[in-house]
Structure formats: C-alpha cells, structure tokens
Amino acid sequence: MRDSWRGFAQSPAFEGALAWYFVLVWGSGYLATKAGLADAPPLTFLAIRYAFGLSLLVPAMLWIRPRWPSTAGEWGHVVVAGLLMHAVNLGGSHYAQYLGMSAGVTALVLGMQPLATAVFSSRFLGERLGPVRWAGVALGLAGVALVVWHRIDVRAMSAGSLVAVVVSLAAVTAGTLYQRTWCPRADLRAATLVQFAASFLVLVPAAVAFETTPVRWTASLAFSIAFLVIFASIFAVSELHTLMRRGHATRVTSLLYLTPVVAVALEALLFGVWPSGLTVAGIAIACAGVALVTRR
Numbered sequence: 001m002r003d004s005w006r007g008f009a010q011s012p013a014f015e016g017a018l019a020w021y022f023v024l025v026w027g028s029g030y031l032a033t034k035a036g037l038a039d040a041p042p043l044t045f046l047a048i049r050y051a052f053g054l055s056l057l058v059p060a061m062l063w064i065r066p067r068w069p070s071t072a073g074e075w076g077h078v079v080v081a082g083l084l085m086h087a088v089n090l091g092g093s094h095y096a097q098y099l100g101m102s103a104g105v106t107a108l109v110l111g112m113q114p115l116a117t118a119v120f121s122s123r124f125l126g127e128r129l130g131p132v133r134w135a136g137v138a139l140g141l142a143g144v145a146l147v148v149w150h151r152i153d154v155r156a157m158s159a160g161s162l163v164a165v166v167v168s169l170a171a172v173t174a175g176t177l178y179q180r181t182w183c184p185r186a187d188l189r190a191a192t193l194v195q196f197a198a199s200f201l202v203l204v205p206a207a208v209a210f211e212t213t214p215v216r217w218t219a220s221l222a223f224s225i226a227f228l229v230i231f232a233s234i235f236a237v238s239e240l241h242t243l244m245r246r247g248h249a250t251r252v253t254s255l256l257y258l259t260p261v262v263a264v265a266l267e268a269l270l271f272g273v274w275p276s277g278l279t280v281a282g283i284a285i286a287c288a289g290v291a292l293v294t295r296r
Contacts, residue, residue, distance in 0.1 A: 027262025036224030042094030043207035082195020084175030092168030101161035111144035136292025146282025
C-alpha cells in the first residue's frame with residue numbers, strides 16, 4: 001500500500017490535485033484577508049496570524065519530529081526565504097490596501113509574478129521558455145487585467161501604497177525562487193515553523209512601532225485568521241514549494257493567474273456580486289494563458 005501511495009504521489013494526477021488546491025485556497029484568501037483587515041491593522045493582523053500558527057505548529061512538530069536544518073547556512077536560507085514569503089510579501093500587500101490601494105490594483109500588480117518569475121528564471125536560472133510559453137505568460141497577465149479591471153480605482157493609489165505593493169511583488173517572486181534554489185532539501189514542515197517564528201519576531205515590533213488602531217476581537221477575525229493560517233500559510237505555501245521542486249518555476253507560478261478568477265467566482269456565490277462580460281472574457285483569456293504555460 002505504501003508503494004501505491006508513493007507511486008500516486010509522483011504522478012501528474014497528484015501534481016494536478018496540489019495545483020488546484022493551491023489555486024482555490026489562494027484565491028479565496030483574498031476574501032478572508034479582506035474580512036480580517038476590517039477588524040485589525042495589517043501588521044498586527046499578520047502578527048496575530050503567525051502567533052496562532054505557532055500555537056498549532058509547535059506541538060505538532062514536537063510530535064512529528066521533522067528533520068531540522070543541520071547547518072547555520074541552511075538555517076539562514078530558510079529564515080531568509082520565510083521573511084520574504086511571509087513577512088515582506090504579505091506585509092507589503094496588506095499595507096498597500098491599508099493605505100488606500102484598491103483590491104483590483106493590488107491583484108493586478110501581484111498578478112505580474114508569473115511574468116517576473118519567467119524573466120528572472122530565464123535570465124539567471126537557465127530555464128528556457130519558448131515563444132508559446134512567453135505568449136501564455138503575457139496572455140495570462142492580460143486576462144487578470146480584464147478580471148480586475150472593474151475594481152481598479154487609480155485615484156485611491158498613493159506613492160506609499162504603490163511602493164508597498166511593488167515590494168510585495170518583488171518579495172514573493174524572490175522568496176519563491178530563493179527557497180527553491182537554496183533550500184531544495186529542507187523539510188517543509190520544519191521550515192514552516194522556523195519561518196513563522198522569524199516572521200512573528202519581525203512583525204511584532206513593527207506593529208508596535210507603526211500601528212495604533214485597536215484590534216476588534218470578532219468571530220469574523222477569528223475565522224479569517226484560522227482559515228489563512230491552516231489552509232493558506234501552512235498547507236498552500238507548502239504545496240507551492242512542493243510544486244516548485246517538482247516542476248518548472250514559470251509553469252508553477254502561472255497558476256497564480258487563476259487566483260483572481262477564484263476570488264471573482266466566490267464573490268459571486270457568497271455576496272451576489274456577479275461578473276461582467278469583460279470579467280468573463282478575462283477569465284477565459286487567463287485560463288488560456290495558463291494552459292499555454294503549463295502544457296507539458
């Protein structure tokens with residue numbers, strides 16, 4: 001039975017299941033984050049999020065006993081990747097919205113990650129992309145732009161919010177590629193605990209220094225934190241790194257083009273906000289772009 005499971009875990013079907021889980025959770029995370037930020041300022045919200053994550057992971061890791069980093073260099077690489085992926089990336093995107101940037105603009109800028117990954121990977125990691133996949137990257141970005149176009153409010157964009165979201169884009173791109181390059185054999189369970197702890201230690205003093213808005217302890221905040229910690233920060237991020245280890249960096253990150261599609265679908269189902277014809281066209285174009293990039 002163990003051999004059968006090992007065979008399934010190495011199959012394209014299992015990889016596809018991981019990919020769809022990541023897309024669904026990452027897309028629904030937009031709505032959960034929106035709900036959480038209504039009750040807490042961004043850095044405080046993230047600090048609470050990682051405190052809750054540590055309360056779950058510490059006893060779990062004491063029981064599982066994963067392989068911990070064995071050298072000072074490996075510890076350092078895991079911490080750097082975690083700070084980029086968790087503290088800087090999420091801190092930047094949350095703070096951009098806190099400063100007034102609309103969710104549409106934020107999603108559009110962060111939707112450029114596959115394009116940034118493709119450029120960086122082809123230039124520095126030796127991953128060659130043919131014309132078809134470059135076309136898929138561009139098509140996916142165009143589709144995302146159409147999906148979020150109706151939500152874009154340029155008047156709500158300030159210089160500070162623009163800097164914050166660009167920092168977030170750079171951090172998530174660099175963090176994903178950094179962990180893939182420098183932590184290829186790190187146990188993802190141990191790495192998640194280390195990265196949560198490092199992010200918590202950075203975010204707490206930042207929240208104390210820069211934020212004064214009190215936290216409203218509501219059921220909505222609790223649900224948001226629980227969902228984002230368990231399903232997004234623990235499982236979805238681990239699945240992203242697993243997919244990165246198994247496949248082409250640009251192919252994997254192109255899945256991010258589908259997350260605004262999931263967000264739009266959930267918004268329609270939960271809040272009755274139905275997409276326009278332009279949004280539907282954007283969904284079709286984004287899916288076509290992902291199909292071109294991820295084809296084997």
